[in-house]
Amino acid sequence: MSRILLTFCLLIGCAVGARAGVVALHTPHTSLVLSAPKGGALQWLYYGSQLTAIDLSGITALGGTVAYPVFGLGTSSAEAALAVTHSDGNYTTDLLVADAAQMVQEAHSTLARIPLRDPVYDLCVDYCVRAYTDCDVVEVWTEIWHNESSAVTLRRYCSAVLPVRRGAVWVSHLHGSWAAEAQMTQQPLQDGVLEIRNKDGVRNGMQDRAEVMFSLDGTPEENSGRTIAAALCYSGNYQLRIVTNWSDYHRLFAGIMAEDAPYTLPSGERFVTPKLAVAYSDEGCSGASRALHTWGRQHQLAHGTALRDVLLNSWEGVYMDINEQAMETMMRDLADLGGELFVMDDGWFGRKYPRTNSQGLGDWQVDTHKLPHGIAGLTQTAARYGVKFGLWIEPEMACLRSALCEAHPEWVLRAPRREVTTGRGSTQVVLDMANPEVQDYVFSIVDTLLTTYPDIAYIKWDANMEMQDYGSGYLADTLQGHTAIAYHKGLERVWQRVRSKYPDVVLQACGSGGGRINLGVLPYFDECWVSDNTDALQRIYTQWGTSYFYPAVAMASHISASPNHQTGRVIPMKYRIDVAMSGRLGIEMQPRQMTAAERALCAEAIADYKRIRPTVQQGNLYRLISPYAHQGVASLMYVGGDKAEAVAFWWQLDTFCGQHLPRLRMAGLNPDRHYRVTELHRRAAQPLAVEGKCYSGRMLMESGIEVPAGHNGEQAWASTVLLLTAVD
Ligand code: GLA
Numbered sequence: 068m069s070r071i072l073l074t075f076c077l078l079i080g081c082a083v084g085a086r087a088g089v090v091a092l093h094t095p096h097t098s099l100v101l102s103a104p105k106g107g108a109l110q111w112l113y114y115g116s117q118l119t120a121i122d123l124s125g126i127t128a129l130g131g132t133v134a135y136p137v138f139g140l141g142t143s144s145a146e147a148a149l150a151v152t153h154s155d156g157n158y159t160t161d162l163l164v165a166d167a168a169q170m171v172q173e174a175h176s177t178l179a180r181i182p183l184r185d186p187v188y189d190l191c192v193d194y195c196v197r198a199y200t201d202c203d204v205v206e207v208w209t210e211i212w213h214n215e216s217s218a219v220t221l222r223r224y225c226s227a228v229l230p231v232r233r234g235a236v237w238v239s240h241l242h243g244s245w246a247a248e249a250q251m252t253q254q255p256l257q258d259g260v261l262e263i264r265n266k267d268g269v270r271n272g273m274q275d276r277a278e279v280m281f282s283l284d285g286t287p288e289e290n291s292g293r294t295i296a297a298a299l300c301y302s303g304n305y306q307l308r309i310v311t312n313w314s315d316y317h318r319l320f321a322g323i324m325a326e327d328a329p330y331t332l333p334s335g336e337r338f339v340t341p342k343l344a345v346a347y348s349d350e351g352c353s354g355a356s357r358a359l360h361t362w363g364r365q366h367q368l369a370h371g372t373a374l375r376d377v378l379l380n381s382w383e384g385v386y387m388d389i390n391e392q393a394m395e396t397m398m399r400d401l402a403d404l405g406g407e408l409f410v411m412d413d414g415w416f417g418r419k420y421p422r423t424n425s426q427g428l429g430d431w432q433v434d435t436h437k438l439p440h441g442i443a444g445l446t447q448t449a450a451r452y453g454v455k456f457g458l459w460i461e462p463e464m465a466c467l468r469s470a471l472c473e474a475h476p477e478w479v480l481r482a483p484r485r486e487v488t489t490g491r492g493s494t495q496v497v498l499d500m501a502n503p504e505v506q507d508y509v510f511s512i513v514d515t516l517l518t519t520y521p522d523i524a525y526i527k528w529d530a531n532m533e534m535q536d537y538g539s540g541y542l543a544d545t546l547q548g549h550t551a552i553a554y555h556k557g558l559e560r561v562w563q564r565v566r567s568k569y570p571d572v573v574l575q576a577c578g579s580g581g582g583r584i585n586l587g588v589l590p591y592f593d594e595c596w597v598s599d600n601t602d603a604l605q606r607i608y609t610q611w612g613t614s615y616f617y618p619a620v621a622m623a624s625h626i627s628a629s630p631n632h633q634t635g636r637v638i639p640m641k642y643r644i645d646v647a648m649s650g651r652l653g654i655e656m657q658p659r660q661m662t663a664a665e666r667a668l669c670a671e672a673i674a675d676y677k678r679i680r681p682t683v684q685q686g687n688l689y690r691l692i693s694p695y696a697h698q699g700v701a702s703l704m705y706v707g708g709d710k711a712e713a714v715a716f717w718w719q720l721d722t723f724c725g726q727h728l729p730r731l732r733m734a735g736l737n738p739d740r741h742y743r744v745t746e747l748h749r750r751a752a753q754p755l756a757v758e759g760k761c762y763s764g765r766m767l768m769e770s771g772i773e774v775p776a777g778h779n780g781e782q783a784w785a786s787t788v789l790l791l792t793a794v795d
Contacts, residue, residue, distance in 0.1 A: 090168045090179050091123055092198035092205060097347045099196060099205050100126050101134055103164045103181045109134040109194060111230050114205075115293070115347055132230045132316050135183070135194055135209065137162050138223065146310045148225035148320055153188050154215035161185050162192055175201050175366065189214040197342075204362035206300075206342040214334055221330040225322035226340040229297050231256075233315050235285040239352065241276035241612045246600035246633050248273060248581035249612030251695055253287050256309060256317050263307040266324060268534025268551050269463070269497060270302075270578030272585050272595075277305045278616045279319065280352055288351045289690045290734045296348075296355035297321060298616050300367070300587035301341035303555035304328070327537065329548045341587055352615065353690045353734070360618035360688060368589045368621055369566065369574065374680050375594065375620060375651045376407035376455065376573075377673055380527070383601065383627055384657035387414030387422060390437050395448050400658035402452040404666065405673040408525055409449055410457035419470045425492030429465030429472060431512050446522035457525025457573070462512045463558065464532055466494040478505050480554070482538030483547070490532035497532055500557035501550065502541035510561045517569050525573040527596070530583060562591035575623060584613065594621045594651055601627035601655050602634040603646040607694050607701050607718055610650055619705065620684040624650030626669065628660060640665040641750050641779050642718065644672045645786035649703065649716045651684065652676045668748060675747040679714045679790060682707045686714070689734035694720055698729050699776075706735035710764075711793040713742070717774050719785035732771030733791075736764030742791040744772070751779045755787070761794050 088104035089112075098118040102110040110131035118126065136142075138150035139159030151160045165184040170177060176199045183192040190213040197206040207227035213219055236256045240263055241249045254261075263279065265271040278298040282288065297319060299305050304324035311317045321343045332338050344362065348354030364371035379401040385393050389411065398409045414437075417427025421434045433441045440447075442458070449456035465471050465479070467489065472479060480499040481487040487496055498505050517523055539550045546553075565574075576583035576592040580599035589595075595617065598609050606624065613622055626647045630637050640661070647653070652673070661669060676683075686705035694701035704715040717731055736742060741761045746754065757772050778785045 087167075088164070089123070089127065090181060090196075091118070092177055092179055092196055093117055094198050094200065094203040094205065097203050097205070099198060101181070101196070102127060102131055103168055105164050105166060107164055109162070109164055109181060109183060111228075114295070114345070116349060132314065132318070135162065135192070135228060146308070146312075146318065146320060147223055148228050148322070149192065149209075149211070149221070150223035151190060152220040152222060153190070154217040154219055157188070160190065161187065165191070173197070175199055190219065199362060199366065202361040202365060203348065203358040204344055204346045206344050208342040209340050211332065211338040211340070212336065213332065216334070218331045218333045221325070221332055221338060223325045224330060224338065224340055225320050226299065227321055227343040229295070229319040229321065229343065229345060230316040231281050231283065231295060231319065233311070233317060234283060236317055237282040237285065237287050238309060239280040239282065239287050239615065241278065241615065243274060243581075243609075245273060245579055246598060247605070247609070248584070248598045249276065249609045251608075251612045251615075253695075256281075256311055258311050260311070261309040264305065264324060266304050266326075267582070268304060268537070268554065269532060270530050270582030271305060273578060273580065273582035276616075277301065277307065277585055279307060279309070280355055280615060281317075282352065289353045289693065290351045292351045293349050294347070294352055294355040296346045296359055296616065298344045298359065298586050299341060300344055300585070301555070302558065302583070302585055302587045304551045323552065327548065328551055330552065331546060331549070344586060353688060356615050356690070357687050359616055363586065363589065363618050364620060364685065367586055368618075369591060369593045371618075371620065372685065374684055377405070377652050377676060378408035378410055378457070378525070379406050379654040379658070380410040380412055380625060382412035382459075383632055383655045385414075387424070389414040389434075391440065391444065394438075394445055396659065397657070398449055398452045398454055401654070402454050404654070404658060404670045405677070406454060406654065408455040408457055410459065410525060410527055411445065412459040412527065413461070413529075415458070417469070420466070420468050423492070425494045426466045426468035428461060428495060429469040431460065431462070431516070442516070442520045442523070446520055450522065455524040456522055457527065458516065458523055459527045459529060460512060460516070461529040461531060462509045463498050463500060463530055465496055465498055466492065467496060468494050472496070477540055478502065478508070480534065480536065480539060482536045483540055483544065485536065485538070488535040490535060495532050497534055499539050499541050500555075500561075501539045501553035502557070506557045506561050510564050513565050514568065517572060523572070525575070527575040527577055528592070529577040529579075531579045562588075566591050581609070581613070584617065586616065589621065594623050596623045597650070600633045601625055602631040602636050603638050603643045604636060604720070605634060606646050607720070610646075611690070611694055611701065611703075614688060614690065614703070618684075619650050619688065622650035623653060624648075625653040625655035628656040639781045639784050640668055641748075642784040642786045644669065644748070645716060645788050646718060648672065648676050648788060649683065668750065671748045675788070679712075679747070682712050682714050687735055691715075691732065691734060692729055699723070699726050700728050702731055704733055704735065710735070710737040710740065713791040715789040715791065717787045717789070719776065719780065719783070722777070722780070722783040722785075726776055728774070728776055730771035731774050732769070733764075733767045736768055736791070737793070738763065738765035738768065740764050740793045741795050742767060743794050745790045745792065747788045747790055749779065749787075767791070
């Protein structure tokens with residue numbers, strides 16, 4: 068700590084003293100250094116492990132690269148982070164450092180604001196970097212404004228450019244589709260451009276994800292090697308371009324998708340780009356994940372350091388077939404199993420047009436034919452069974468067959484003077500969140516529910532449609548290019564209002580499954596629904612990818628029926644439970660359909676989960692054996708902050724005769740302490756040979772233990788959850 072303070076003081080000195088213009092920011096283990104000489108170009112000098120004062124004194128000798136390249140002068144062919152058409156039509160921009168960086172000490176971070184100015188035009192950019200003092204993450208973004216005589220047009224407006232020195236660099240990134248989100252791609256970076264982008268308009272996490280991880284020392288390793296993770300915190304369309312050309316660097320250009328979205332910026336208005344969160348670790352991909360997770364829990368997620376309840380969500384149990392009796396039965400069964408929160412999903416609303424797949428969305432009044440005693444009746448029932456109550460809504464959307472659309476056809480998002488394209492059920496439409504009246508209406512849905520029924524503890528906020536038509540009836544004809552950005556600004560305003568009036572309610576971000584997974588929505592939400600695919604085998608892959616950037620506390624992971632409703636796969640309850648327990652545990656099935664043995668197992672596992680919940684939801688993640696490595700097994704573990712407790716998950720992925728499975732070699736333990744191994748909710752007739760025995764952390768990490776093929780399995784589907792408790 069004293070070293071950090073000393074370095075910080077030296078650096079403040081640097082900013083104003085002999086090495087004027089060097090701006091260095093530090094997290095507990097990393098440093099980011101920029102050169103910002105007044106009247107010169109802003110340069111990115113260094114990002115990596117924390118530097119000493121002596122390192123810093125020689126840092127400029129190592130050279131750097133332009134931190135925020137702009138379009139049009141000198142190298143007009145080069146990739147630009149910012150491109151502007153000035154008020155007189157000039158297409159070029161120049162940005163020089165206008166003044167010394169302003170350093171602001173915040174509660175858990177230091178913010179450097181470096182003012183950049185165009186020497187000819189009255190255009191300004193604040194280049195902002197926030198470095199946390201309690202986790203190894205820096206945030207980088209820009210704020211753009213001008214005082215030109217009339218509006219300027221932003222043609223390109225990245226948040227940041229992250230340079231990664233060429234070498235044996237690999238990149239890991241996530242792609243997917245509905246029910247197959249967050250599939251991992253890992254590839255070496257080569258010359259050319261690798262682009263990861265999203266133009267869904269409404270939810271940006273279903274297909275390509277807005278995060279990347281660079282492994283600087285060759286093939287990505289989970290627990291060794293220098294690694295940089297970068298995550299764009301934004302809920303709308305985005306573009307990540309990794310450009311490798313003539314320079315010595317791979318450069319990640321990250322920001323809002325500017326294609327088809329030129330932004331007209333009036334004089335005096337500030338355009339704030341979303342932040343790019345960046346983490347460095349010399350402990351491999353898992354190390355970079357841990358840095359992001361810690362930052363996520365402490366600074367980005369709503370209630371990130373609180374434990375989450377074990378819930379039952381009604382969707383796969385009854386779909387839209389909601390009725391009072393069914394809800395009560397599920398609540399009772401949940402309580403019997405030891406669960407804590409019941410969530411009623413889609414199907415509970417609509418009077419003139421009772422909810423079906425093709426009608427009623429937008430009319431958030433209880434369907435009293437299904438629920439004669441309304442929400443109040445349900446919250447009372449929940450209280451009777453000692454569980455909390457939550458509710459599904461999809462407030463940014465409506466069906467054309469709804470009282471809402473009959474009353475307010477102008478609230479539907481549509482290209483002016485054109486028919487609207489519909490989605491789900493051939494009637495679903497998106498509401499025009501650019502319109503302040505729609506923002507008020509969407510806020511009022513949540514406000515009315517939470518005010519009328521203060522016992523609602525949880526809301527699942529869904530979004531089941533992309534922006535099919537680009538255009539807003541609210542925006543002027545000349546500003547149609549703002550449609551996607553204005554939608555998200557409007558949405559964010561609503562989320563801010565909800566959070567400031569209802570700070571305690573737990574909110575889940577859902578978008579047809581994992582469509583709303585982005586760190587930009589997490590200041591408002593507590594967790595994300597990872598995927599509509601609840602098949603335990605496929606979830607291992609989806610959750611593995613998701614865990615690269617999201618902590619377990621934010622990953623909703625539910626036990627579902629067998630055969631699984633999405634894949635038809637038959638998987639025993641033990642395995643389904645053991646996969647779901649590695650995230651925020653829930654149930655997504657009709658408990659009535661469980662056999663007596665399954666119910667007993669489920670109840671035992673929920674009790675176990677409550678015991679290990681602090682370690683799973685708040686501990687440090689070490690991914691051990693990747694499902695993508697084709698070793699027949701996947702494994703990961705969580706280690707508590709003080710390393711006194713750890714929980715290891717081991718899932719066999721396939722079953723072949725004569726298979727040689729790897730040993731379970733652990734990570735993150737204290738090598739000098741001894742840990743007792745206890746298997747949780749075992750169903751195998753024979754305990755593991757290591758059951759109840761103690762081993763040093765060193766031995767568990769270097770040599771590991773054997774988990775025999777087929778352990779706990781029913782022919783196939785072997786899995787185990789091991790609790791490690793420090794004994795000295
Ligand atoms: C989406 C969600 C599901 C469920 C349905 C309800 O698909 O991802 O979990 O809530 O909508 O219509």
